[in-house]
Amino acid sequence: MLNQLTISELTKKLAQREVSARETMQSCLDQIAKVDGKIHAFISHDAADALQQADAADKELTAGVKKPLLGVPIAIKDVIAVKDQPLNCGSKILGKFISPYNATVIEKLKDAGAIIFGRLNMDEFAMGSSTENSAFGVTRNPWDTTRIPGGSSGGSAAAVSADECIASLGTDTGGSIRQPAALCGCVGMKPTYGRVSRYGLVAFASSLDQVGPFTKDVRDSALMLSAISGHDVKDSTSIPHPVPNYAAALNGNVKGLKLGLAKEYMVGGLDPQVSAALQAAVKQYEKLGAEIVEISLPHTEYAVATYYIVATAEASANLARFDGIRYCDRVPGNDPIELYSKTRGHGFGPEVKRRIILGTYVLSSGYYDAYYLRAQKVRTLIRRDFLNAFEKVDAILTPTSPTAAFKIGEKTGDPLQMYLSDIFTISCNLAGICGISFQGGFTENPKLPIGLQLLGKPFGEETMLKLAHAYEQSTAWHKEKPTI
Amino acid sequence: MEYEAIIGLETHVQLKTKSKIWCGCANEFGAPPNTNVCPVCLGMPGVLPVANEEALRLTILTGLLLNSTIPRYAKFDRKNYFYPDMPKNYQVTQFDKPSTVGGFVEFEFNGGTSRINLTRAHLEEDVGKNFHFDRNSGVDFNRAGVPLLEIISEPEITSSDMAYEYLNALKDILIYGGVSDCDMEKGMVRCDVNVSIRPKGQKELGKKIEIKNMNSFSGVRNALNYEIPRQIEVLTKGGQHHQETRRWDDVGGITETMRSKEMAHDYRYFPEPDLMPFEPTDAWLAEIKTRVVELPLAKKQRFIKDYQLPPADAQAFVWDVPLGSYFESVAKKSKNPKAVANWVINNLRAKLAENGGSLADLKFKPEHLVELIELVDGKKISSAAAQQVFAEMFTSGEAPALIVEKKGLAQVSDTGAIEKFCDEVIAANPKPSADFKAGNAGALNFLKGQVMKLSKGKANPGVVGEILEKKLKS
Numbered sequence: 001m002l003n004q005l006t007i008s009e010l011t012k013k014l015a016q017r018e019v020s021a022r023e024t025m026q027s028c029l030d031q032i033a034k035v036d037g038k039i040h041a042f043i044s045h046d047a048a049d050a051l052q053q054a055d056a057a058d059k060e061l062t063a064g065v066k067k068p069l070l071g072v073p074i075a076i077k078d079v080i081a082v083k084d085q086p087l088n089c090g091s092k093i094l095g096k097f098i099s100p101y102n103a104t105v106i107e108k109l110k111d112a113g114a115i116i117f118g119r120l121n122m123d124e125f126a127m128g129s130s131t132e133n134s135a136f137g138v139t140r141n142p143w144d145t146t147r148i149p150g151g152s153s154g155g156s157a158a159a160v161s162a163d164e165c166i167a168s169l170g171t172d173t174g175g176s177i178r179q180p181a182a183l184c185g186c187v188g189m190k191p192t193y194g195r196v197s198r199y200g201l202v203a204f205a206s207s208l209d210q211v212g213p214f215t216k217d218v219r220d221s222a223l224m225l226s227a228i229s230g231h232d233v234k235d236s237t238s239i240p241h242p243v244p245n246y247a248a249a250l251n252g253n254v255k256g257l258k259l260g261l262a263k264e265y266m267v268g269g270l271d272p273q274v275s276a277a278l279q280a281a282v283k284q285y286e287k288l289g290a291e292i293v294e295i296s297l298p299h300t301e302y303a304v305a306t307y308y309i310v311a312t313a314e315a316s317a318n319l320a321r322f323d324g325i326r327y328c329d330r331v332p333g334n335d336p337i338e339l340y341s342k343t344r345g346h347g348f349g350p351e352v353k354r355r356i357i358l359g360t361y362v363l364s365s366g367y368y369d370a371y372y373l374r375a376q377k378v379r380t381l382i383r384r385d386f387l388n389a390f391e392k393v394d395a396i397l398t399p400t401s402p403t404a405a406f407k408i409g410e411k412t413g414d415p416l417q418m419y420l421s422d423i424f425t426i427s428c429n430l431a432g433i434c435g436i437s438f439q440g441g442f443t444e445n446p447k448l449p450i451g452l453q454l455l456g457k458p459f460g461e462e463t464m465l466k467l468a469h470a471y472e473q474s475t476a477w478h479k480e481k482p483t484i
Numbered sequence: 485m486e487y488e489a490i491i492g493l494e495t496h497v498q499l500k501t502k503s504k505i506w507c508g509c510a511n512e513f514g515a516p517p518n519t520n521v522c523p524v525c526l527g528m529p530g531v532l533p534v535a536n537e538e539a540l541r542l543t544i545l546t547g548l549l550l551n552s553t554i555p556r557y558a559k560f561d562r563k564n565y566f567y568p569d570m571p572k573n574y575q576v577t578q579f580d581k582p583s584t585v586g587g588f589v590e591f592e593f594n595g596g597t598s599r600i601n602l603t604r605a606h607l608e609e610d611v612g613k614n615f616h617f618d619r620n621s622g623v624d625f626n627r628a629g630v631p632l633l634e635i636i637s638e639p640e641i642t643s644s645d646m647a648y649e650y651l652n653a654l655k656d657i658l659i660y661g662g663v664s665d666c667d668m669e670k671g672m673v674r675c676d677v678n679v680s681i682r683p684k685g686q687k688e689l690g691k692k693i694e695i696k697n698m699n700s701f702s703g704v705r706n707a708l709n710y711e712i713p714r715q716i717e718v719l720t721k722g723g724q725h726h727q728e729t730r731r732w733d734d735v736g737g738i739t740e741t742m743r744s745k746e747m748a749h750d751y752r753y754f755p756e757p758d759l760m761p762f763e764p765t766d767a768w769l770a771e772i773k774t775r776v777v778e779l780p781l782a783k784k785q786r787f788i789k790d791y792q793l794p795p796a797d798a799q800a801f802v803w804d805v806p807l808g809s810y811f812e813s814v815a816k817k818s819k820n821p822k823a824v825a826n827w828v829i830n831n832l833r834a835k836l837a838e839n840g841g842s843l844a845d846l847k848f849k850p851e852h853l854v855e856l857i858e859l860v861d862g863k864k865i866s867s868a869a870a871q872q873v874f875a876e877m878f879t880s881g882e883a884p885a886l887i888v889e890k891k892g893l894a895q896v897s898d899t900g901a902i903e904k905f906c907d908e909v910i911a912a913n914p915k916p917s918a919d920f921k922a923g924n925a926g927a928l929n930f931l932k933g934q935v936m937k938l939s940k941g942k943a944n945p946g947v948v949g950e951i952l953e954k955k956l957k958s
Contacts, residue, residue: 079530080530081529081530087529087530089529094529097529099528099529099530100523100528101523101528101531103530198532199530199531199532200530200531201530202529202530203530203758205757206757206758207757233534234532234534235532235534236532236533236534236535236758236759236760237532237757237758237759237760313754314754314757316564316752317562317564317572317573317574317752317754320564320566320572320573320574321527321529321571321572321573322529323566323573325568325623326526326527326571326623327528327529336566336567336568337566340566360752363564363752363753363754364750364752365750365752368752368754372754
């Protein structure tokens with residue numbers, strides 16, 4: 001089954017012409033035809049275009065062209081612009097919008113030879129932790145289709161986990177890559193802020209958003225990161241830091257590396273099975289020669305509140321452009337204000353409206369100092385917590401999510417409960433550091449994936465990947481497949 | 485009770501850059517609607533701004549020209565409001581950390597020099613333009629993203645005329661510095677006017693009333709000429725003002741309420757997360773300092789003082805920068821800069837206009853003009869002959885002394901020769917000679933003219949006068 005291969009396995013076979021890109025693409029399309037009715041990871045996909053790209057890749061492969069991702073089918077979250085493809089952000093407000101341009105990450109993946117296909121489901125405008133807030137229907141967890149896949153990049157996680165593609169791109173504003181990766185049992189990474197260009201990523205919260213990969217193992221994550229990283233003249237917040245060959249760092253040698261355990265993360269509400277998986281990982285890391293150090297991140301308790309002020313404030317402005325004037329599904333009105341209200345009232349879902357209202361409120365005259373300004377100050381303190389901790393340790397180990405995947409509909413009535421499921425992932429975005437979620441075992445009855453998270457220093461992806469890879473290779477969790 | 489007006493102006497000026505502020509689209513007026521647009525300036529989903537460095541340079545240059553402080557830290561902010569001409573429904577501008585702070589504009593007013601202090605100047609993006617048709621409306625986004633500098637004055641202007649002169653002086657400075665073409669017809673300068681009145685002598689300001697979106701300086705003056713008496717009348721009749729925004733109706737010649745304070749926008753400013761703070765380095769600033777030019781008023785005053793020019797001549801050189809520079813290059817070499825100014829303005833400029841040439845292609849050297857003036861001042865040639873020499877020098881580029889010699893234009897001061905001419909003229913003109921003797925002093929000028937004619941303009945007119953008088957009086 002070619003669709004089950006990792007990037008490193010597949011590229012080897014493709015280069016040796018053991019298999020063709022077309023066969024690989026076709027096996028992904030077959031898998032979509034077979035399982036996506038149950039999973040609904042994809043909003044849409046253009047099979048003809050994908051096969052055409054596969055044929056072009058085969059031509060290059062035959063000609064001996066060497067590109068790191070030549071012929072690898074990669075599916076894309078519906079918030080990243082791909083030229084001539086629909087761009088809906090999981091929302092109905094954009095209507096029949098077709099992107100007139102490519103995001104920089106798409107250009108980079110194309111340069112690396114990848115086949116770019118499909119629009120992956122997501123929470124509307126990346127706002128949510130379950131992919132239940134999509135205008136295109138719920139995505140289901142491949143391990144248990146009565147459960148959510150996590151979010152907001154639920155489609156990206158489910159598609160990789162269900163082998164509907166070889167890898168995918170998602171975006172992470174407060175955990176939207178790492179949490180669904182954990183819940184679907186794959187690897188998801190949020191790079192350091194500024195590592196990957198945001199040009200062409202439809203902004204939710206500009207100072208927190210990063211694009212990152214979903215893959216079947218850690219090595220693939222490293223390969224994807226090398227392909228999409230780097231300074232972009234079109235993104236003033238991307239940083240001109242050299243791009244290493246991340247896969248070269250994966251030598252399994254973690255002897256002497258220091259792993260931090262934050263005492264503030266030993267919280268109530270942590271599922272005992274998740275806690276047990278973390279303890280097992282600690283033992284495993286010690287066995288591998290890493291040193292475990294207790295650290296403190298004293299401002300952790302303010303992270304969720306800070307996040308929901310900063311993120312919603314930025315979102316309230318970022319989403320203002322969806323007004324029915326130049327694009328979007330316009331609902332006419334007698335004057336511009338009525339047109340805006342009707343268009344936006346009709347086009348946005350309840351969670352998006354909730355966050356726009358919250359963000360508008362925290363920026364309002366008279367409230368700005370108490371909310372937005374205060375949140376920015378706390379954000380600085382949270383970043384400082386991490387920088388202090390990284391003086392003592394090379395990375396921080398945490399669970400990715402307090403629980404395994406919950407049932408569809410279980411938390412939709414209680415947004416605050418939903419927000420709290422992001423406590424381990426949110427600080428990483430506020431601090432602008434990198435994080436990765438990888439397979440840490442399974443719960444029993446039902447069998448659901450448990451994710452572990454490593455948080456790394458700013459631009460410390462190499463060490464973080466090396467640690468994740470060493471653990472992964474010393475266990476067999478990542479080899480298990482869901483039965484759909 | 486006597487009232488006084490207090491006026492502050494917010495002037496929006498489009499910067500003269502090749503491309504827009506966040507993207508590579510042309511900053512160009514008059515293109516067909518929505519042709520100078522791209523995903524970035526249309527605010528398509530997912531796009532990001534990248535600051536145009538020349539727009540930042542021109543902003544700093546403006547600050548230097550306006551005597552402002554240039555903070556070492558500036559940033560951009562989002563100003564949130566919905567309007568169809570706004571691609572993103574927020575405008576990227578500078579809120580609390582602008583690129584220039586303080587400064588002043590000086591200008592001639594009421595026979596003296598006035599100074600109006602500035603609060604700040606900040607850089608922002610222009611918006612699109614709405615068009616209304618019979619059945620629908622449209623937006624042209626060609627203008628969206630053109631770099632716009634907003635220059636805010638302190639509330640120190642006290643009359644409509646002063647506001648008018650301030651605006652003209654500001655415009656001159658910006659054109660002079662190469663910051664903006666300030667073409668009003670093309671909407672490159674737009675103005676918001678803040679005006680309040682208070683009883684004379686009162687320190688506290690009255691309620692501020694804003695008049696939005698004026699697109700001509702005379703419109704500003706007219707609006708103030710309407711608005712100030714209107715506000716005074718309200719107070720004299722025992723009424724009160726409330727903070728509000730008004731609109732100027734150019735046709736009706738009145739202002740009318742647009743929105744009251746209760747309906748004022750809450751712009752919800754916050755730092756633009758897509759752009760890094762702007763922290764200019766020493767080297768970068770030093771490069772901009774080389775682009776600073778002398779301001780029009782300073783230049784005028786300097787020309788008056790250093791070269792003893794009449795104000796009109798000095799002003800002529802301020803308006804025509806190349807002509808002024810040429811004048812200065814010659815004046816520095818001459819003992820008689822005032823004469824240089826005369827030659828440059830009255831002769832050279834006319835010749836150039838006539839022949840369509842440019843200063844760069846002049847055939848004669850600056851030294852030649854200096855020499856010509858010295859010939860006149862040293863009474864070597866008459867001013868009539870000098871005109872001939874100049875004409876020849878302009879065409880051939882030959883040195884004046886050479887032309888004088890070749891054409892035999894040297895002035896004759898030899899009394900013997902002149903006496904001979906005088907005798908001839910007196911003999912040939914008995915009537916005027918008699919008139920002079922009879923006390924008609926004016927007759928002497930006629931006789932003088934005849935002598936000059938006879939000498940082909942070469943006789944020294946002073947000597948001619950003396951000799952004629954001596955002969956006729958004896």
